Amino acid sequence: MARIILPFILASQFFIFFIVCSFSTILATGEDLGFVRSLDRKLLGFKKEKLSHFRFYWHDILGGRNPTAVPVVPPSSNTSTAFGLVNMIDDPLTLGPKLSSKLVGRAQGFYASASQQEVGLLMVMNFAFMEGKYNGSTITVLGRNSVLNAVREMPVVGGSGLFRFARGYVQARTHIFDIKTGDATVEYNVYVLHY
Known part of the structure; x- marks a missing residue:
């Protein structure tokens, strides 16, 4: 057995x-x-990854005949930080700090006041380029913008076109802010890894 x-x-x-x-x-x-x-990245045409630095000016215009930022949700009435405000944007991106400078793209998306204690914005935007070899490509930014800080850093979370699989960060510095109109010009330095 x-x-x-x-x-x-x-x-x-x-x-x-x-x-x-x-x-x-x-x-x-x-x-x-x-x-x-x-997948092998070479099958998608990806070669060596490179680091690029872009510098341009973001113009947020709230008033006048042709605003580039429009409120879609008003802020709470009992807040000093505009908590709850949501603005849709289609802001010009120019080479220089003057609005009349050469247009290289547009920042399209929204920002929302997301802090009850300070002026802190949630920024969700695509830098949609319309100049040179980057025409039609985008860099996507999603992050926190503590507006009263001299320099703010936000992450690059992706992109399209020449910026597929992009990652990196942006630094924002307020160049001009008009307290009466709310209009702002902000210098953006974008450091992005891409193929």
């Missing part, structure tokens, strides 16, 4: 060992699971 059971036990153990080895091989090699697969 022991002679009959022993081969059966050995065969069962071999079968279990084979299944475990096969499963671990699938996990280790990254086999196709039906909805995801590994």
Whole structure:
């Protein structure tokens, strides 16, 4: 009887060992699971990653005949920080601090007052370029902007066109702020890794 059971036990153990080895091989090699697969970046035309620095001026115009920032949600009436305010933007991006400087793109998105204790904005915007080889490409920024700080840093979370898979950060410095109109000109330095 022991002679009959022993081969059966050995065969069962071999079968279990084979299944475990096969499963671990699938996990280790990254086999196709039906909805995801590994790709070689060269197949998508990606070459060596590079770091670029862009510098331009962002013009947020709230008043006049052609505002570039429009409130879509008013702030709470009992707040000193404009908490709850949401403005949609289509702000020009220029080479120099004057609005008449050469237009290189537009900042499109929104900002919202997201702090009850200070003037702190949630910035969600695409820098949509319209100049040179970057025409049609975008850099996407999403982050916190503590407006009263001299320098604010926000992350670059992606992009499109020449900025696919982009990452990096921006530094914003207020150049001019008109307290009466709320209009602002802000210098942006963008440091972005891209292919």
